[in-house]
Amino acid sequence: MNVLKKKFFLSILIPVLVIFSCKKTSNQPNWDVAILAPLLNSSLNINNLITDTLLKSNPDSSINLVYSSDLISYSADTLAKVPDTTVTLSFPSFGTFSGGDTILPTTTNEIDFKLGSIKLKKAILASAFIQIEFVNAFDSTILFQYKIASASGNGKIVNIIDSVPGDSTYNKTFSLANYTLSLTGLKGIGSNALITSISFFVSKKVISTSGKRPVLVLNQKIFDAHPAFVGGYLGQTTINIGPDETSFGLFKQIKSGILNFPSVSVNVDIMNSIGVDATMNIGSISSINSRTGITIPLKNLSGSGIIGNPINITRAALSNLPSPPVVPTSEIVTLNNKNSNISQFLSNLPDQLSYSLQVMINPLGNVSGDHDFVCSGYGLNANMNVTIPLSLIATNLVLSDTLLLNLSSFAEEQNINGGYLYLYVTNGLPFSASLQVYLLNKKRQITDSLLVPPNNNTILSALIGTNGKVSQAVSSKLTIPVTKTRLNNLNNAIKALVIARFNTGSGSSPVNIYTNNSLTLKLVADFNYNLSPTIN
Amino acid sequence: MSSAQFVNVPFDQDYPDKKSSVTLNADYFCSSNAITTQFVNSFYQGQFLSGSLINSVSNKLIGQNQLGAEINIGIQCQFRPDTSSRFKKLSFFIHLQNREHVDVGFPRDLFNLLFYGNEPFQGQTANLSNFNMHLLQYQQFQFGITGKLDHSNIRWSIGISVLNGQQYQNIEATTANLYTAQGGQYLDFNSNVTYKQSDPAMGNFGSNSGAGFSTDLFAEIPLLTRENHLEKLSLELRDLGAIWWNRSSTKTTADSNYYYNGISVPDILNLSNTKFGVVNTDSIYKKATQSTSGQIASLLPGLIHINSLSTLGKWQFSKGLRYLYNANYKLNMYVTANYFATKKLILSLGCSYGGYSRFNVNAGAALNCGKGYIMSLQSNNFDGFILPQIALGQSLSVFVTKHF
Numbered sequence: 001m002n003v004l005k006k007k008f009f010l011s012i013l014i015p016v017l018v019i020f021s022c023k024k025t026s027n028q029p030n031w032d033v034a035i036l037a038p039l040l041n042s043s044l045n046i047n048n049l050i051t052d053t054l055l056k057s058n059p060d061s062s063i064n065l066v067y068s069s070d071l072i073s074y075s076a077d078t079l080a081k082v083p084d085t086t087v088t089l090s091f092p093s094f095g096t097f098s099g100g101d102t103i104l105p106t107t108t109n110e111i112d113f114k115l116g117s118i119k120l121k122k123a124i125l126a127s128a129f130i131q132i133e134f135v136n137a138f139d140s141t142i143l144f145q146y147k148i149a150s151a152s153g154n155g156k157i158v159n160i161i162d163s164v165p166g167d168s169t170y171n172k173t174f175s176l177a178n179y180t181l182s183l184t185g186l187k188g189i190g191s192n193a194l195i196t197s198i199s200f201f202v203s204k205k206v207i208s209t210s211g212k213r214p215v216l217v218l219n220q221k222i223f224d225a226h227p228a229f230v231g232g233y234l235g236q237t238t239i240n241i242g243p244d245e246t247s248f249g250l251f252k253q254i255k256s257g258i259l260n261f262p263s264v265s266v267n268v269d270i271m272n273s274i275g276v277d278a279t280m281n282i283g284s285i286s287s288i289n290s291r292t293g294i295t296i297p298l299k300n301l302s303g304s305g306i307i308g309n310p311i312n313i314t315r316a317a318l319s320n321l322p323s324p325p326v327v328p329t330s331e332i333v334t335l336n337n338k339n340s341n342i343s344q345f346l347s348n349l350p351d352q353l354s355y356s357l358q359v360m361i362n363p364l365g366n367v368s369g370d371h372d373f374v375c376s377g378y379g380l381n382a383n384m385n386v387t388i389p390l391s392l393i394a395t396n397l398v399l400s401d402t403l404l405l406n407l408s409s410f411a412e413e414q415n416i417n418g419g420y421l422y423l424y425v426t427n428g429l430p431f432s433a434s435l436q437v438y439l440l441n442k443k444r445q446i447t448d449s450l451l452v453p454p455n456n457n458t459i460l461s462a463l464i465g466t467n468g469k470v471s472q473a474v475s476s477k478l479t480i481p482v483t484k485t486r487l488n489n490l491n492n493a494i495k496a497l498v499i500a501r502f503n504t505g506s507g508s509s510p511v512n513i514y515t516n517n518s519l520t521l522k523l524v525a526d527f528n529y530n531l532s533p534t535i536n
Numbered sequence: 537m538s539s540a541q542f543v544n545v546p547f548d549q550d551y552p553d554k555k556s557s558v559t560l561n562a563d564y565f566c567s568s569n570a571i572t573t574q575f576v577n578s579f580y581q582g583q584f585l586s587g588s589l590i591n592s593v594s595n596k597l598i599g600q601n602q603l604g605a606e607i608n609i610g611i612q613c614q615f616r617p618d619t620s621s622r623f624k625k626l627s628f629f630i631h632l633q634n635r636e637h638v639d640v641g642f643p644r645d646l647f648n649l650l651f652y653g654n655e656p657f658q659g660q661t662a663n664l665s666n667f668n669m670h671l672l673q674y675q676q677f678q679f680g681i682t683g684k685l686d687h688s689n690i691r692w693s694i695g696i697s698v699l700n701g702q703q704y705q706n707i708e709a710t711t712a713n714l715y716t717a718q719g720g721q722y723l724d725f726n727s728n729v730t731y732k733q734s735d736p737a738m739g740n741f742g743s744n745s746g747a748g749f750s751t752d753l754f755a756e757i758p759l760l761t762r763e764n765h766l767e768k769l770s771l772e773l774r775d776l777g778a779i780w781w782n783r784s785s786t787k788t789t790a791d792s793n794y795y796y797n798g799i800s801v802p803d804i805l806n807l808s809n810t811k812f813g814v815v816n817t818d819s820i821y822k823k824a825t826q827s828t829s830g831q832i833a834s835l836l837p838g839l840i841h842i843n844s845l846s847t848l849g850k851w852q853f854s855k856g857l858r859y860l861y862n863a864n865y866k867l868n869m870y871v872t873a874n875y876f877a878t879k880k881l882i883l884s885l886g887c888s889y890g891g892y893s894r895f896n897v898n899a900g901a902a903l904n905c906g907k908g909y910i911m912s913l914q915s916n917n918f919d920g921f922i923l924p925q926i927a928l929g930q931s932l933s934v935f936v937t938k939h940f
Contacts, residue, residue: 027583028582036653038720
């Protein structure tokens with residue numbers, strides 16, 4: 001029986017062990033496969049390389065590069081200064097006064113602002129203060145009424161009624177913000193003069209002795225005046241602007257190389273928002289390339305041009321509207337290859353422009369009949385508006401840009417054993433490009449370089465026909481070897497520094513870029529991949 | 537019983553007086569015309585499949601290939617009525633089994649695409665058409681009668697089964713191909729695929745996703761009866777039936793053309809908003825497929841088995857033809873020699889060709905342990921245990937019977 005049982009259980013146990021020796025583990029089967037698949041496709045045209053706002057299409061599909069840069073910005077607030085001014089009035093004492101009597105008749109005087117040749121008739125104050133200091137040497141309280149009849153705000157004039165105890169000094173400051181000052185003086189035909197008046201009263205009997213020192217002294221101080229508007233005659237003066245520099249951002253992504261513009265047009269738009277006639281004399285404008293250290297001054301050709309030649313600027317007008325209050329005038333001066341070296345000027349690929357100029361205000365004197373004006377915040381500006389047809393010659397022109405990357409969602413990266421990334425480019429743009437791509441980590445450190453010789457890193461130029469237009473796109477294939485280390489670098493990269501070197505070919509003729517010129521690219525993965533399907 | 541060698545239950549004649557018996561049975565097989573045993577084992581065990589292992593399979597592939605596997609575990613109770621009963625010439629049985637079956641028909645390119653990748657196919661079209669798969673899991677409750685005709689000694693058996701459908705999956709890809717452009721610049725996938733699935737929420741053991749019926753028929757005809765020489769011919773029809781799956785079953789069709797040339801990036805100079813490596817499979821699935829819910833029906837993979845058994849003294853020669861229809865199965869021919877080594881021990885050795893596989897070696901043993909115990913252990917793919925690197929299948933069948 002025991003032997004039988006033993007045979008029985010062995011005959012069961014052995015096959016069960018055999019069957020379950022192949023018991024499934026918790027691991028998943030996996031194997032390596034060769035995957036060849038496109039990852040992404042895209043296209044580039046000139047709009048991707050240059051901001052849309054810088055490009056303008058023409059009817060023949062050619063493209064102009066347009067760029068506007070502030071050249072000069074002069075604020076006229078310095079012409080509209082109202083200096084701090086103090087006027088003191090002293091009043092001798094005499095006689096005995098009963099309560100309620102007027103000590104002195106109303107005394108009117110002018111506060112004269114010393115403005116040299118400037119003759120202001122009117123001022124609207126954005127902010128200003130008047131300080132009144134009243135010394136009362138009487139031994140009893142004096143009442144006074146202080147008025148500025150020619151200063152009105154919100155329909156009211158300045159009218160201060162107050163009292164000063166005996167043998168004391170009254171000192172208070174009042175705001176004149178938003179007050180309009182009539183500066184025509186007592187007779188109404190003057191200028192720079194503000195009319196004030198003062199009256200004194202006593203409330204009870206006061207006694208003073210004549211001949212003694214003045215017992216009433218009034219100090220009037222206007223200070224911190226910032227006009228929002230001044231009108232009158234602003235005088236005849238010369239303003240020196242510069243030497244100064246301003247940034248020029250059109251070529252900011254170009255790191256090196258040569259870019260020739262056979263044809264270029266620049267309009268210098270001078271906008272006058274001041275109510276004065278003026279004459280501008282530009283002493284110098286220079287193109288500064290701080291990378292190369294080369295400075296090229298703008299020069300006139302054949303006697304014409306803007307350097308050293310006076311430019312007449314007509315006065316602005318008042319709009320009589322709250323905003324904008326000024327109707328500016330514009331004087332446009334054109335620079336081209338016929339009247340200047342503007343092509344050479346811009347081919348220097350400047351990142352800074354320097355300038356020096358003079359502006360003479362009212363060169364012909366007071367021809368406006370005291371109708372000059374300045375509004376605060378409005379002055380004289382000059383913009384440089386550049387129009388460059390995209391017909392150019394590029395020689396080893398290096399552009400660089402930093403692109404944001406987010407490959408953290410590359411979830412299957414750990415299953416990629418290695419392989420290649422192929423970048424297939426069909427180039428319909430009339431220039432070749434050699435690329436270099438550096439990966440940057442969170443610390444902005446370069447962790448990898450993707451396109452390294454001897455692997456091909458050049459995108460060939462499209463073929464150009466005799467009419468200067470692209471006749472045939474040309475295909476190129478760039479190869480990027482992929483290893484586990486590189487995958488890790490790609491995954492950790494937050495930016496890619498792309499450096500591209502452009503050449504428009506070996507010929508001396510410029511190439512034209514049209515709106516329909518584009519470059520298509522496709523990124524293909526050729527990976528050895530560990531496939532591990534989840535099997536339940 | 538799913539027995540190759542023993543159409544007759546071995547040693548059954550040694551217990552003529554026993555009224556009843558209980559048999560525990562468990563069997564499995566997995567075979568293919570190209571996929572080696574070593575490959576299957578490595579896959580099942582979650583191992584890394586090396587290039588040489590994959591090559592060993594790929595070199596055997598033909599245009600259209602097949603793989604089949606089954607696991608059956610059950611218990612049968614058989615009893616004979618008392619000799620005074622009018623049914624004394626009959627015996628009755630109840631058989632409970634858990635049945636699992638999968639068969640796959642696949643083109644060569646599908647295997648190569650799956651295990652080599654699409655890179656070898658660049659500039660070519662991988663033909664994935666005529667891929668099909670059937671997966672069936674169900675529990676079988678069978679009631680049967682066996683008997684013998686007096687005048688002809690023809691043994692017969694009838695079994696009627698009620699089936700509890702647990703899980704059904706069927707994929708039919710009448711048309712499918714994948715073109716990989718030269719250089720990998722685009723992929724073009726065409727397909728006309730139908731996928732049927734029983735209630736996906738009801739796939740656990742014993743869950744009821746459907747119900748069906750099946751019938752087993754068996755007849756054994758003695759052709760020659762002489763001393764030490766017996767000739768018998770038997771015909772077995774098994775699993776003639778079907779299962780009807782409930783209304784939560786789904787039928788999904790995909791008749792589509794999918795052209796893929798990479799993610800379109802509107803601004804290549806700003807990749808921060810582009811996601812790589814994340815494929816919205818749900819979106820692709822919804823876009824490319826149409827699904828409907830409702831009842832579906834599936835035929836069982838039925839067996840047609842013809843066997844000729846010759847008994848000459850201690851030797852017995854079993855030869856036959858076997859065919860599973862609706863199951864990617866090719867006609868299987870086998871021949872097996874059984875040797876009655878002792879009165880209690882039978883050894884068998886043979887070979888077969890066809891079915892899911894090609895040439896196989898079968899071997900087994902049956903032992904009468906006495907006291908009513910009979911055990912059998914056999915394999916139709918014995919070479920799968922000895923030479924898994926080249927064998928194309930493996931199987932094992934075990935049953936233990938206790939006569940009472």
